[in-house]
Amino acid sequence: MAVKYNTKLILEYDGTNYSGWQRLNHTGNKDSIQSVLEKNITDYLKEEIKVIGSGRTDAGVHALGQTANFYSKNQVEPITFMKDLNSRLPQDIRIHSAGAVSLDFHSRYLAKSKMYEYRIDTGEVPCVFTRKYTCHIPDELNIKAMEQAAAYLIGTHDFKSFTSDKNLKKSTVRTIESINIYRHISESKSNRITFGSNELRIDVTGDGFLYNMVRIIIGTLLEVGNGLREPKEIIKILEGKNRQLAGKTVSSHALLLHHVDY
Amino acid sequence: MAVKYNTKLILEYDGTNYSGWQRLNHTGNKDSIQSVLEKNITDYLKEEIKVIGSGRTDAGVHALGQTANFYSKNQVEPITFMKDLNSRLPQDIRIHSAGAVSLDFHSRYLAKSKMYEYRIDTGEVPCVFTRKYTCHIPDELNIKAMEQAAAYLIGTHDFKSFTSDKNLKKSTVRTIESINIYRHISESKSNRITFGSNELRIDVTGDGFLYNMVRIIIGTLLEVGNGLREPKEIIKILEGKNRQLAGKTVSSHALLLHHVDY
Numbered sequence: 001m002a003v004k005y006n007t008k009l010i011l012e013y014d015g016t017n018y019s020g021w022q023r024l025n026h027t028g029n030k031d032s033i034q035s036v037l038e039k040n041i042t043d044y045l046k047e048e049i050k051v052i053g054s055g056r057t058d059a060g061v062h063a064l065g066q067t068a069n070f071y072s073k074n075q076v077e078p079i080t081f082m083k084d085l086n087s088r089l090p091q092d093i094r095i096h097s098a099g100a101v102s103l104d105f106h107s108r109y110l111a112k113s114k115m116y117e118y119r120i121d122t123g124e125v126p127c128v129f130t131r132k133y134t135c136h137i138p139d140e141l142n143i144k145a146m147e148q149a150a151a152y153l154i155g156t157h158d159f160k161s162f163t164s165d166k167n168l169k170k171s172t173v174r175t176i177e178s179i180n181i182y183r184h185i186s187e188s189k190s191n192r193i194t195f196g197s198n199e200l201r202i203d204v205t206g207d208g209f210l211y212n213m214v215r216i217i218i219g220t221l222l223e224v225g226n227g228l229r230e231p232k233e234i235i236k237i238l239e240g241k242n243r244q245l246a247g248k249t250v251s252s253h254a255l256l257l258h259h260v261d262y
Numbered sequence: 263m264a265v266k267y268n269t270k271l272i273l274e275y276d277g278t279n280y281s282g283w284q285r286l287n288h289t290g291n292k293d294s295i296q297s298v299l300e301k302n303i304t305d306y307l308k309e310e311i312k313v314i315g316s317g318r319t320d321a322g323v324h325a326l327g328q329t330a331n332f333y334s335k336n337q338v339e340p341i342t343f344m345k346d347l348n349s350r351l352p353q354d355i356r357i358h359s360a361g362a363v364s365l366d367f368h369s370r371y372l373a374k375s376k377m378y379e380y381r382i383d384t385g386e387v388p389c390v391f392t393r394k395y396t397c398h399i400p401d402e403l404n405i406k407a408m409e410q411a412a413a414y415l416i417g418t419h420d421f422k423s424f425t426s427d428k429n430l431k432k433s434t435v436r437t438i439e440s441i442n443i444y445r446h447i448s449e450s451k452s453n454r455i456t457f458g459s460n461e462l463r464i465d466v467t468g469d470g471f472l473y474n475m476v477r478i479i480i481g482t483l484l485e486v487g488n489g490l491r492e493p494k495e496i497i498k499i500l501e502g503k504n505r506q507l508a509g510k511t512v513s514s515h516a517l518l519l520h521h522v523d524y
Contacts, residue, residue, distance in 0.1 A: 014390040062391070086387060094387050125348060125356050128276045129324070133391060 003071040007078065008101045009051075011037075011066040014092040016132055016253065020059040021066070030059070033093060037068070040088045044081075045074050054111045054260040058212065060252035062133060064117075065096070065259035069107045076100065107260070113177060115205040115258040116214045118250070119184075123198035134199065135254035141200070141225035143181055148231035149224040150179035152238070153217060160241040162217055163210035164249060172241075174213070176206040181221075203258065212249050220247030265333040269340065270363045271313075273299075273328040276354040278394055278515065282321040283328070292321070295355060299330070302350050306343075307336050316373045316522040320474065322514035324395060326379075327358075327521035331369045338362065369522070375439060377467040377520040378476045380512070381446075385460035396461065397516035403462070403487035405443055410493035411486040412441035414500070415479060422503040424479055425472035426511060434503075436475070438468040443483075465520065474511050482509030 011033075019030040023038070034051055041049040054067045078098040085095055121127055121134040122141075153176050160172040184199040202221065204214050220237065223229045229247070237245045273295075281292040285300070296313055303311040316329045340360040347357050383389055383396040384403075415438050422434040446461040464483065466476050482499065485491045491509070499507045 012387075012390050082387075091388075091393055092390050094390050096387050125274075125344075125358050126353075128274050128354050128356050129395060131353055 003073055003103070005072045005075055006101050006103050006105055007070055007072065007076045007081070008097075008099050008105060008107065009068045009070075009095050010097040011063060011068060012094045012096050013063050013066065014132075015057065015060050015062045017092060018059065020061065021053050021055075021057045033057070033063075033066075036090065036093060040085060041070060044084060044088065045072055045076070047073055052107050054107045054114065055208070055257075057257050058215070058252045058255075061255045061257065062253075063257040066257050067107045067111070067260040067262070069101065069105055071103070110262050111208070111260050113205055113207050113261045114209065115203055115261075116209070117256045117258045118202040118204075118214070118218045119254050119256070120200040120202070121198060122200050127198070130199070132253060133256070135251055137200075137222070139226065141222070142227060143200075143225065145227075145231050146181055146202075146221045146225045149221055149229075149234050150181065152231065152234035153179060157238050158241060159210055159213055159238070161237045161243055161246045162213045162220075164216070164243065165211040172210060174206055174208055174210065176204065178205045179203070179217075179221075215249045215252065215255060216243075216246050218255075219250045222250065223247040265335060265365070267334045267337055268363050268365050268367055269332055269334065269338045269343070270359075270361045270367060270369065271330045271332075271357050272359040273325060273330060274356045274358050275325050275328065276394075277319065277322050277324045279354060280321065282323065283315050283317075283319040295319070295325075295328075298352065298355060302347060303332060306346060306350065307334055307338070309335055314369050316369045316376065317470070317519075319519050320477070320514045320517075323517045323519065324515075325519040328519050329369045329373070329522040329524070331363065331367055333365070372524050373470070373522050375467055375469050375523045376471065377465055377523075378471070379518045379520045380464040380466075380476070380480045381516050381518070382462040382464070383460060384462050389460070392461070394515060395518070397513055399462075399484070401488065403484070404489060405462075405487065407489075407493050408443055408464075408483045408487040411483055411491075411496050412443065414493065414496035415441060419500050420503060421472055421475055421500070423499045423505055423508045424475045424482075426478070426505060427473040434472060436468055436470055436472065438466065440467045441465070441479075441483075477511045477514065477517060478505075478508050480517075481512045484512065485509040 013033055019032050021033045023032050023034045037051045038049055049070050051068050051070045057063060078100055082095045082098040119134040121130060121136045124138050126136040156175040158173050180203045182201055184201045202218055224231055275295055281294050283295045285294050285296040299313045300311055311332050313330050313332045319325060340362055344357045344360040381396040383392060383398045386400050388398040418437040420434050421436050442465045444463055446463045464480055466479060486493055
């Protein structure tokens with residue numbers, strides 16, 4: 001029997017306890033998000049299922065709106081499927097939406113852009129409640145300089161300096177649509193201290209990202225914010241096409257795949 | 263050498279992995295917050311230290327602004343002390359402020375009021391990132407009825423029906439200053455889905471609380487919100503002075519000691 005149905009999923013996951021999205025990427029005893037999904041959907045539908053993600057997320061990276069799809073021979077009733085799967089899946093992976101789509105839909109090939117978000121706890125003492133999802137930087141950052149540096153990254157460039165991938169066979173040209181650096185406001189009626197009130201967030205939107213690209217971009221911007229680099233150095237980093245020229249790869253635990261647009 | 267110094271602390275903790283505030287309250291293998299603090303401060307100051315909290319928090323309850331103090335023979339330099347202790351303490355307990363106070367200050371006796379906050383995730387699918395700090399109730403709650411019920415609790419009453427303590431020797435009269443039920447707004451520049459955007463919060467402020475009192479008040483208000491009880495039943499529950507009359511004790515993991523006023 002040929003594949004007859006295609007189901008699109010929007011997924012939220014806490015990446016802390018996973019080896020990342022990709023099936024074969026087991027690190028130590030950790031499962032991958034993809035293999036947990038495939039195992040559960042295969043058991044539920046009683047047919048072998050492969051889940052296609054919009055892209056891989058690194059080990060430890062979280063997602064608020066990862067998009068995926070899977071083809072099946074058996075019909076999937078989205079509302080029932082979402083409820084039943086959420087009751088089978090571990091609590092740190094949730095399906096937030098499930099929908100029947102045409103067989104043409106492919107979550108990786110058709111993704112137009114993705115937004116990643118990096119969360120920085122700027123409080124003097126790190127918040128215990130957001131510690132697993134934020135990076136603690138209590139030093140004052142020069143936001144204006146970071147924005148100037150970010151401006152050089154916008155547009156279509158060869159981002160070879162911004163990837164850790166050493167086996168580059170395909171094009172390293174990508175387009176970054178926008179980079180926003182802003183204070184996150186968490187409002188509470190009480191007007192008192194509240195969770196995550198001292199957060200700086202950086203979001204990066206682009207048509208696609210190379211391996212570690214977002215984490216190296218953030219690391220480079222932070223070095224500009226700390227006064228270790230000048231904003232205009234970005235031009236030379238891009239031109240140099242050499243990983244050694246760019247900044248450090250920041251920790252994955254503060255990075256989140258925010259959403260994917262089609 | 264007599265005690266010469268008194269240090270006031272404002273503490274934030276994630277209660278998930280603790281048996282609660284109180285020293286002797288070990289449940290299973292879990293430590294109490296108080297004993298972890300005492301062990302670390304005793305080691306650091308090289309003198310036996312007892313930490314006094316504004317009150318006990320139950321196992322699993324969190325704190326954003328628990329207040330405590332300790333007396334010492336050795337002088338404590340607050341800024342250095344806070345930095346050094348935070349580097350010794352586990353990451354889920356943080357000192358957010360430390361200050362030298364007069365020997366008259368006592369965090370329990372002088373506490374004027376406390377605010378507790380209860381967090382409800384009202385999204386259809388629970389948020390993976392706030393799951394350890396919120397209770398998931400996707401059903402529509404009748405907020406107006408809950409506010410009517412809450413109004414009967416405001417003021418000075420005998421709260422004997424609202425405690426699980428069976429060995430009551432002291433007065434069970436307490437004063438509740440306010441109960442607020444509100445949507446928590448988490449604003450993000452992107453205007454997209456964000457953490458905890460579907461939260462209902464209930465804060466309860468009073469001069470002091472009996473054992474499990476906040477959790478039983480919340481449980482009773484939720485039963486009103488679900489239509490299981492009428493708001494005016496609160497009058498009979500208070501008059502009855504019997505734990506059986508009130509609602510269920512809600513889970514501790516969604517409760518937070520927000521701050522203590524002096």
